Amino acid sequence: MFYREAGQFKTSYTADEAIFPILQDRFFIGAILIVAFGVIPFFIDDYWANAILIHFLVYALAALGLNILTGYCGQVSLGTGGFMAVGAYASYKLVTVFPEMNFIVVILMSGFITAAVGVFFGLPSLRIKGFYLAVATLAAQFFLVWLFNKVGWFYNYSPTGMIVSPPREVFGFLVTGPDAHPAARYLFCLSFVVVFAWAAKNLVRGRIGRNWMAIRDMDIAAELIGIRPLEAKLTAFAVSSFYIGIAGALYFSVWLGTAEPTEAFDINQSFFVLFIVIIGGLGSIMGSFMGAAFMVLLPITMKSIMVDGFGFAVGAAKHAEVMLLGSLIILFLILEPHGLARLWQILKEKLRRWPFPY
């Protein structure tokens, strides 16, 4: 009743192709942005920033990247953790080698470096598909983590093998290091996520996005109507890795502050992001956010209910979480392969007709 486009007439193709063509959606997104930028920073503390908000933002960005590759272009990747590591180590090297470089530029450069690495590991996709490609990207995952462990140059030969993010300022506010205010770190991540989510939406609704989806849905037909598979697949790998690289750089420098490759970027990272994408919805920008919120909030909710509410041991809550997650993945894959985003869409469709469904 309140959610419908009746009376909203489009008079130009530009208006018809807007990201949020329906007025109510624009209000909704506007309200979220106002709260995110204008309200949350005043109430944020270390716990909220580290456990929930920055956690959510970093994984939303990584999921966005993987969704472009897997959800839009149909190329399965299990190398997300490895690519996040590339972003993290690139940002570390850039910060330590060029201490004067603007930190925003550092993060963006880390993205471009990861994009180049992603294109290289995307080359096999021109020949192989599906499971075989997944295994090839798995090789990227293990190789990259091994590389960052093995070659001292990447961690500046620090005796522990860990990388530590030095304090850096953006517009006079400290965004990395232990003294950074949680609001500054949060806003820094949020700005990246908002800008790149918008850019991702622009890409997927334009020519490049259509080419990706064409390759995903039927690659032979796509080639026969003039889409170059090489170009489409490699741009998908590049853009996806760019996003994942930026997520990795933020993950290391803004969120964790220190990292060590075998723990921070192991295969579980890859699976975690893949689960976000599956639960959130393959081929949906909104889905990446919903999936990230779900996967970040699930353990916290489980813990507060089981441990604080019913007095279970922490370990039991952890096990229950893994079981629940596993069954959810299976359920989503069987019942709703398009994830939470699709459920959201169905709900919107129902709302449009409510209360007169005919």
Add this chain to the structure above:
Amino acid sequence: MTQPALKRDIGDTILAVDNISLSFGGVKALQNISFSVNEHEVFAIIGPNGAGKSSMLNCINGFYHPQEGTITFKGETRRQVRPSVAARTGIARTFQNIALFKGMSTLDNIMTGRNTKMSTNIFLQALHFGPAAKEEVEHREVVERVIDFLEIEAIRKTPVGKLPYGMQKRVELGRALAAEPDLLLLDEPMAGMNIEEKQDMCRFILDVNDEFGTTIVLIEHDMGVVMDISDRVVVLDYGRKLAEGTPDEVRGNQDVIDAYLGVAHDDAEA
């Protein structure tokens, strides 16, 4: 339906197929096939199942690479060409089994047909800025004309996976038309359709030919349709060319009657 009464200017040869041979291992799909298609013509390839008709189309648009022979399109001779290059030179096609992009809307599917004509780079597109936004709207206008032409305005935003079969065929034609091709290859455009859908499709094919002057090469099993709408017909059987000529000449050809139309001849008359 009758023979098209429209007077089109049949031009010079636009597509010349010269001595094409294609084999898959020991199977000879095509043997020394030659024919030529004139500009603005409706040209049909017919033949029994397995005659090599689809293989012929696949050779023309570069999906298969024939072992021998050459194909000349718009004066350019080539033997091996990549499909995406063929698409860029002005060859578009539809498929025997619908090959739409099922996860995308009708509009987006037809927009993919414009991809060879769009050129803004990835950074402008990411910002949806200036030339990228302008380009998108310009091509949307062309696509809307195609949608208007094919009378599918109502299903513009529907995901194509949800559309009925006949509509999907129409959307696929739309995707091919959006590329504004010089040569349109139609692989069984009327397979599995009822009589009304066939009539609609015939009308669209003739209108495309008439209004845009597009040269059409089509494969079709419905002899009534083929004989009615084609200017010339080539008959293949077991990878060999049996006959070539106007529908009437082909209909009278004894080889063709023996091989293929022998039983169906009465139907074709009807």
